[in-house]
Structures are given as structure tokens and as C-alpha cells.
Amino acid sequence: MKQLKSLLLVALLVVAGQLSAQFEPIPMNPKIRYGKLDNGLTYYIQYNKNPKQRAEFHIAQKVGAILEEDNQNGLAHFLEHMAFNGTKNFPDKGIINYFETLGIKFGVDINAYTSLDKTVYRLSNIPTTRTNIVDSALLVLHDWSGFITLNNDEIDKERGVIMEEWRTRNTAWRRMWKKSQALKFPNSQYAKRDVIGDTAIIQHFSYKALKDYYKKWYHPDLQAVIVVGDIDVDRVEKKIKEMFSDIPKSKRFGIRPVHTVEDNKEPIFSLVIDPEASQTTIKFQYKKKQLPKELKLSQVGFVMDNIHGLISLMLGERFQEIALKPEAPFVGGYGFYSDLVKEKDAFTFAIVPKEGKEKEALKALLYQGEKMTRYGFTNAELERAKTNLLSQYEKIYNERESQKNQNLAEEYIRNFLDNEEIAGAEYEYNLIKAVLPKLSLAKVNDVAKNYITDENV
Structure with a gap:
């Protein structure tokens, strides 16, 4: 709970006094x-x-x-x-x-x-x-x-x-x-x-x-x-x-149980081997409490989603730079924050070792995790990630009049099932342009340093 509060504080510092009505739901695309x-x-x-x-x-x-x-x-x-x-x-x-x-x-x-x-x-x-x-x-x-x-x-x-x-x-x-x-x-x-x-x-x-x-x-x-x-x-x-309207209101109206996964103090270790597996993956997952729905659909949720996106881009760049070297013990690595099950999120941190280099790849993954937790990222890394993220939003904005029917339908499905905001390309582009300059390196690093924990691993 303390970690969730600290992450929310980062988001609130970004939007408080800077963007209006930060606790109000992000408006739905008026075209819907x-x-x-x-x-x-x-x-x-x-x-x-x-x-x-x-x-x-x-x-x-x-x-x-x-x-x-x-x-x-x-x-x-x-x-x-x-x-x-x-x-x-x-x-x-x-x-x-x-x-x-x-x-x-x-x-x-x-x-x-x-x-x-x-x-x-x-x-x-x-x-x-x-x-x-x-x-x-x-x-x-x-x-x-x-x-x-x-x-x-x-x-x-x-x-x-x-x-x-x-x-x-x-x-x-x-x-x-x-x-x-x-x-x-x-x-x-x-x-x-x-x-x-x-x-x-x-x-x-x-x-x-x-x-x-x-x-x-x-x-x-x-x-x-x-x-x-x-x-x-x-x-x-x-x-x-x-x-x-001919379908009657259910006697079970509003009843939909949400199954939980237990918190754990000691790490849970899972070794799974299959003779037909084509590659090995070493993966850590750190369970996190989800944002409440009302925050997820607010500017706070938007800020947090994009901080997670920036961190994922920066980790991907670090892994890619190392993987290109002939002596690298892995072919790829990644880290991202997403939903794990219906009531829990997770930071997933993983690496794909070269054959016979599993121990070396694990050490490389642990090193990158420790590096992020202790020192965070550099300003140069963050600025590159911001540029890349903004270009993604800009591309969607520029193509907003040619969005495919199926892509829009899938967005609205995610809004219903996963509480994903659907403000539309214009609103999101304008909001990300307002948010990114306010995301300081210190704030982004504060979030990244909370990803890896001793519990819920």
C-alpha cells in the first residue's frame, strides 16, 4: 500500500495545479x-x-x-x-x-x-x-x-x-x-x-x-x-x-466475483521444463495493487500509464544495446508494467538467454534491475523515450481520420472490460504534450525504483 501511495504521489505532483480536474474521469470521445x-x-x-x-x-x-x-x-x-x-x-x-x-x-x-x-x-x-x-x-x-x-x-x-x-x-x-x-x-x-x-x-x-x-x-x-x-x-x-430491452434484468444483477491471487512474503519459484521448448526465458514478476477504477480513468491514470510506458522504452533500449554485442549472453530482454490478473498488476522483468548462457543472462538481468533500482535512468535516456512516446501519439493523431473500424471497436471493448480510457486521439495528443514536459527525471525514477521489491515476487 505504501508503494501504491508513493506512485500516486508522483502522478499527483505532475497534474496538481497544472492540469484542471485531475480527479475527474477523462472525457469519453464525443464521437461515441x-x-x-x-x-x-x-x-x-x-x-x-x-x-x-x-x-x-x-x-x-x-x-x-x-x-x-x-x-x-x-x-x-x-x-x-x-x-x-x-x-x-x-x-x-x-x-x-x-x-x-x-x-x-x-x-x-x-x-x-x-x-x-x-x-x-x-x-x-x-x-x-x-x-x-x-x-x-x-x-x-x-x-x-x-x-x-x-x-x-x-x-x-x-x-x-x-x-x-x-x-x-x-x-x-x-x-x-x-x-x-x-x-x-x-x-x-x-x-x-x-x-x-x-x-x-x-x-x-x-x-x-x-x-x-x-x-x-x-x-x-x-x-x-x-x-x-x-x-x-x-x-x-x-x-x-x-x-x-426484451432481455430481463438478471436476478444476479451486479454480481461478478473477482478472484484474488495471494500476496507473498517469500519469493515463489517456478521452474518449468518441456522437451519441445524452443527457447528459455528467465522472468521475474512483481505483483502490485491496481489503481482504483476512478483513478485509472482520470488524468492520474493517464500519467501513470505513460510513466510506465517511458520506463519500458528505456529498459528496452538498454537491453537492445547490450544484445547487439557479440559477447552478450542473451538475445533480448524487456521490462513492462501491466495487468497480471483482474485485480492485480505486475512489473514483468525478463531475459531470453543464449543457449548455454543461462547463468550469465540471469546475472545480466539482476544487474540491470539493481542498476535501475539504485540509480534510475539518465536524462538523455528519458528525453529519447519522451521523443519516441510523443511520436507514437503524434502518428495516431495524424491518422485519426483514417482509423480502422476494428481498431476503434477493440478500444471500446478494452474500455468496458479493462477500464481503458477512450478520450480519442486529439484529446490524448494534447494531454500528452502537456504532461511530458512536467515529467522530471526524478519523478520517473521514483516510480522505477519502486518496481523491484522483496515481497510479492
Whole structure:
């Protein structure tokens, strides 16, 4: 908690007295039509014409494999598959068949993904030349929200499909990730779930187990509809209100448990070996308390995100400079600050050794960590990083009128699922120009020196 307070103090020193309303939420891009229905469903709609006469239709869910019971291990992902095997208004393969007549390919523009804490379905690159196509795409999102059929025969057919996917995903990286999760997060749900699930459960689960998961977690207050493209925003908003209002407010409204990972005083050591692994990675992760949502979506959150970004750029430059030398014991290294699980962030610090140089690479990583903690960075390093970061924002600003529909839709999904601000390129560019000159070397180094700790490693 003391470290979090000190990091926040750095951000507050940057914005206090310099930028107005630092505790107020960063405003949402005014081009977005944003709203919520009485049943809790959130929606984001934006007119955009790249590409012309096309649009993105997504539905994001704040649920994933982490919410499964033990007898449902793998069923969040299984349910995602079943969404394409029949819904109230599109029986059997109706969704796939209809959109493929319009040239929209399943697996390319008709797709979905499930992770531990989220599930997202999408219809991409949908023609908008006829209103009935737009209405059909919205109707699919409506059905995915609460009207997936879950026919018993279709469930049994899908078991083999999932088993084949399990076999193709059974790579060295996947096996090592699963073992590492179990070791890193003792006594946590994150140690028990890996999305693809348990093959015994996939082959033999009861129909009720899948339907129970669906009924329990797919409800509108945990869902957002995102539509971006060459569309009539007023008409789309009206149709969303008409279509989705028939979904009743859930009895579990507002209930979504957040699973934790334990703090630890002593370091947790995870050694994972696989004979098919193509490379070795040595990695440290230092768990951190997340910013509260209201701060993350404020100017304080913006400042902290960009301080983390600057530090990552400077570490990357240090590792790259060393890796170019023939005698370097590693091929690459990196450090970055990001979310670890839903309620914890982490500073990740890693290196990829050359074969047979693991000990030397570990020493190099520890040295770079100690160097950052003791001495921080130089002013020359910070100024280069500021220039690079500003150029990234400037590029996005200059290309703001040609942003692709899918990229915008994905931003709004992250706002809903991960509390990422969506002020728009113009606001962000103006804000970063105001913030960067106020970020002194001392303030940035204060943040960097708090990354590496003795606890929560």
C-alpha cells in the first residue's frame, strides 16, 4: 500500500495545479454514442468509414473460464463454440450460412475468443449497404447475449471439435504456461483454470453443467454491444434499444466475483521444463495493487500509464544495446508494467538467454534491475523515450481520420472490460504534450525504483 501511495504521489505532483480536474474521469470521445439499458446492457456506437460501407458488430462479456465450477472446467470456451451452432433466430449453422452468402467468412470475420476473465464475439467487415443486413447483425448479438440454443445433439457433436482444438493447442508454450500458473498462484482459481479445460470433462460433462454456466453468467449487466462503422448511429441505437430491452434484468444483477491471487512474503519459484521448448526465458514478476477504477480513468491514470510506458522504452533500449554485442549472453530482454490478473498488476522483468548462457543472462538481468533500482535512468535516456512516446501519439493523431473500424471497436471493448480510457486521439495528443514536459527525471525514477521489491515476487 505504501508503494501504491508513493506512485500516486508522483502522478499527483505532475497534474496538481497544472492540469484542471485531475480527479475527474477523462472525457469519453464525443464521437461515441454511449449508453446503458435498464437491464444493465452497455452499448458503444460510432460512425466511421474505414472501410466504407462496412461495420464491426461485437459483444463483450465480463466473464470467462475463471468463473467455472470444477465440473465446468473448459465450458466457458465450449459455450463460445456453441454460439455458432444455433440460436433463437438463427437455428443450426444459420449465423455462418447467412453471413457467408454475403462473403463474410467464418473463422476470419465471424469469430470469438475466450480468456480467463473475458469472452468476446465479433462479426467483422459486415456490409452496411442494406438495413436488413445491419439488423441481422444486431439480431445475432442479441441472440448471443441470452438466446443460444444449446441443443444436446449439437453439444455432443462439438465435443470432438474441442478435443481436436485441445490437441492443436497442446504446445510446449501452452504446457509450460499452465504449469507456471499453478506454481505462481497457489490457492487461487487462476492456478486451476486454463480456458481449454480438462479433456475428461469436455468428453463427459452433463448438458446441465454447460447450461448452468450460461444461465448464471450471460446476463446484460455483464455485457456490452459495440458497433463501429459506416452506419446510421441514431437508427442503430434505436434498434439496440428495441431488440435488447426484451432481455430481463438478471436476478444476479451486479454480481461478478473477482478472484484474488495471494500476496507473498517469500519469493515463489517456478521452474518449468518441456522437451519441445524452443527457447528459455528467465522472468521475474512483481505483483502490485491496481489503481482504483476512478483513478485509472482520470488524468492520474493517464500519467501513470505513460510513466510506465517511458520506463519500458528505456529498459528496452538498454537491453537492445547490450544484445547487439557479440559477447552478450542473451538475445533480448524487456521490462513492462501491466495487468497480471483482474485485480492485480505486475512489473514483468525478463531475459531470453543464449543457449548455454543461462547463468550469465540471469546475472545480466539482476544487474540491470539493481542498476535501475539504485540509480534510475539518465536524462538523455528519458528525453529519447519522451521523443519516441510523443511520436507514437503524434502518428495516431495524424491518422485519426483514417482509423480502422476494428481498431476503434477493440478500444471500446478494452474500455468496458479493462477500464481503458477512450478520450480519442486529439484529446490524448494534447494531454500528452502537456504532461511530458512536467515529467522530471526524478519523478520517473521514483516510480522505477519502486518496481523491484522483496515481497510479492
